[in-house]
Amino acid sequence: MYTSPKNSRKHQGCGILLETMPEQEKINPDTTVGTPTLRRRKIIIALLALFALLVLILASKSFSWIEVKKDKEPEFNYTPTRNPAYSGTELEISALSYLGAYLGEDDQPMILAEKNSEDLLPMASLTKLMTAIVAYKNYDMEEKITIGPKVNDWPDSSKRFIPGTSFKISELLRALLIESNNDAAMALAGKMGLNNFLATMNEEARGLGIITTYYDNPVGIDPASKKEIINYSTAKELLVLAREIINNYPEILEITSLPQYDIKTASGGFNHTAVSTDKFLADDNEKLSCQGEPLKILGGKTGSTDLSKKNLILAMESPNGHGYLVTIILSASDNFLETKNLVNWICQSHDWPEEEKVLLK
Secondary structure, eight states, rough: OOOOTTTEOOOOOTEEEOOOOSSSSSGGGGGGHHHHHHHHHHHHHHHHHHHHHHHHHHHHHHHHHHHHHHHHHHOOOOEEEETOOOOOOOOOOOOOOOEEEEETTOOOOOEEEEEESSSSOOOGGHHHHHHHHHHHHHTTTTTEEEEOTTTSTTOOOOSSOTTTEEEEHHHHHHHHHHHHHHHHHHHHHHHHHHHHHHHHHHHHHHHHTTSSSSSSSSSSOOSSSSOOOOOOOOOOHHHHHHHHHHHHHHHHHTOOOOOSEEETTTSSSSEEEEEOSSHHHOOOOOEEETTTTTOOEEEEEEEETTEEEEEEEEEOOOOOSSSEEEEEEESOEEEEHHHHHHHHHHHHHOOOOOOOOOOOO
């Protein structure tokens, strides 16, 4: 009888003889040489890689946390607050209307003082701020305008322009805003056509949300007849106009800050020196201060007629250097004195926060 080899067995299903492997094969001793060392190296490399990964993850999280903390950290609030310790007298101003406001970074005005700020009153030459906006938006400042033959033939003429002389629009704009020149206003409006220019002034006002203000002439003069309407506005709507100039017409604001300027003809010749009607700019003895520190005047406009009395818009840098302080005086007997009283009261009755300076050691 045939006997299968020791390490062989017959497959029961098909009768095929299969060779089976030994149950436990001997391992060659040579292959085990250095195995613990290799394993230790692999473990060390794996640990180092894991450690490096952890460092990167922690660094990334730390950086992200710093960025999030930086983004979420509230900004310092420079908005003035009413000083509870102020024991001064209440504000007394004889002007028919006044307003003092702070314009911060959020561009929302904060009213600090006001009286009759929604009353419609004659604005006189404050009109010329809108005249300047319309001219600036619609004209090339390098274009020339020739002064008409009847420039000096009306009662409110400045008599400073010779008929037939040409001027760049930029020069007329300076005369308009610095010395409040009526002839410059009429020349600028005449280029477009007076009626078209006035329509554009009123459209511009509506576009700004100034809905009760009305312009009947580009100068601000009192009506010469019952058929004419006086230019009128409110302190609150003039604040909107001032904010528009501060935000979007820095060139106009800068012109209104000049104490004087030499007006030149289109050929470059000297015509006359325009001196500011704002004595806070033109007179070194008339300066505004807040709690002992001088206030920087950024611009403004005066206005005065028999019917409107004396008006003044003034834009200043905020006492703490962040934002703007805007004051508006309408129908006063002394617009400069009333403005000074308003500014002094606002400064004394409010705290103007300043961020503490941290010294790095």
